[in-house]
Amino acid sequence: MDNLSHLIRTLAPSGTVNLHCLLAGIWVAPHPEAPPGHVPYHVILDGKLRLRTGHGTQIFEAGDVLVFPHGTSHTLESVVLGENDAAPDYEGEQHFNGAVTQVVIRGEGAALDMLCGKFIMGETGSSLLRSLPDVLHIRASERTPLFALIEIMRSESADPKPGSAALIDELSSALFTLLMRRLMAEKHLTGTVLALLADARMSRAVEAVLLDPAQPWTVGTMAERAHVSRATFARRFAQLGGLSPLEWVTSVRMELAARLLVREGLAANQVAERCGYASEAAFGRVFKKHYRSGPGTYRRDMLKQTSENLSRV
Structure with missing residues (x-):
């Protein structure tokens, strides 16, 4: 394909x-x-x-x-x-x-x-x-x-x-x-994650993370999926994607976390486990750094915002 x-x-x-x-x-x-x-x-x-x-x-x-x-x-x-x-x-x-x-x-x-x-x-x-x-x-x-x-x-x-x-x-x-x-x-995807999927080797690692973001991913394990060296993988990933491999893994986990909190209504400890974090506290720290609010506050704000947006449609 x-x-x-x-x-x-x-x-x-x-x-x-x-x-x-x-x-x-x-x-x-x-x-x-x-x-x-x-x-x-x-x-x-x-x-x-x-x-x-x-x-x-x-x-x-x-x-x-x-x-x-x-x-x-x-x-x-x-x-x-x-x-x-x-x-x-x-x-x-x-x-x-x-x-x-x-x-x-x-x-x-x-x-x-x-x-x-x-x-x-x-x-x-x-x-x-x-x-x-x-x-x-x-x-x-x-x-x-x-x-x-x-x-x-x-x-x-x-x-x-x-x-x-x-x-x-x-x-x-x-x-x-x-x-x-x-x-x-037109080469407009450079500096985006889409550019990684357009690359035959990088796409293998990207798809593996998307399929199972909770795995304890490292640059090394992602490089193995791409069949390149760790240094080559990190350099190529940043060049195409515009961010480091582990920064992107965190963003994928945080998006999954937001979806589980808002759409599926899971508790924070359940979300932490599904996203690959050893404790709810560790998950909460990363979540707050990423979204600038804790999981509970984020859930309430997003449900309110979604309701307001849909009422305008």
């Missing part, structure tokens, strides 16, 4: 398209932080939009795909909205056409035609996406598989037929694979 296929199997993404938007005139669409494991994306079919994040603003146009690996909050808005204009207080006309929910805002000028969806990662997805930037921009050039797939998604969303809803979700999952292929081809 090739490295990208390994990567997709490990991430285990599923995709959905939530909205097909036709937005004209002045409009603003705020997007709050997404729940853990949810990766929002926007596909611009026609027209232009302005993206506003904590890092500033940028204009994007037809053929651009925007992906938010960490679910970062962001705002999409009309390019005719002035910097000092007040945001309009309306959501437009919405109706479900049998496949997706269509949102229409009428106004002067050319309308923005856009698909909005999300990828939902498997159990280890957030850890593997951790080092990616807040926003990924991929250009879907004509006469490429990515462009062709987007055109089919556009057709099935605008003029649904029997099976369109299921087909759109399957195409959305395939969209993730094509986006990752483009990123790998």
Whole structure:
């Protein structure tokens, strides 16, 4: 199996398209932080939009795909909205056409035609996406598989037929694979854990840790899985992944811990054992250093945040 296929199997993404938007005139669409494991994306079919994040603003146009690996909050808005204009207080006309929910805002000028969806990662997805930037921009050039797939998604969303809803979700999952292929081809994964999975030797160690993070992993045991020397492994891992092997193992364990605390409701001592820590106290120290709060406080805060986010969807 090739490295990208390994990567997709490990991430285990599923995709959905939530909205097909036709937005004209002045409009603003705020997007709050997404729940853990949810990766929002926007596909611009026609027209232009302005993206506003904590890092500033940028204009994007037809053929651009925007992906938010960490679910970062962001705002999409009309390019005719002035910097000092007040945001309009309306959501437009919405109706479900049998496949997706269509949102229409009428106004002067050319309308923005856009698909909005999300990828939902498997159990280890957030850890593997951790080092990616807040926003990924991929250009879907004509006469490429990515462009062709987007055109089919556009057709099935605008003029649904029997099976369109299921087909759109399957195409959305395939969209993730094509986006990752483009990123790998353009070498945008350097300095991320995804780059490790794209490396034949490093991927063996990464997959072994993901399968059993509670094992007492050392640089030496990970190097054995990669069939390279300890020094070569440590150097190559840091070069590709942007962090040391043991730092990454800790991040994987902490993500597992957060999931067990919040999603499965396990007690801290049970989580400590499942994550490979000899005592609850040792686990608590590492957890607090990683998340800046103890396990109990983290669980309460995340459950509250997830509830608030879902109430806005």
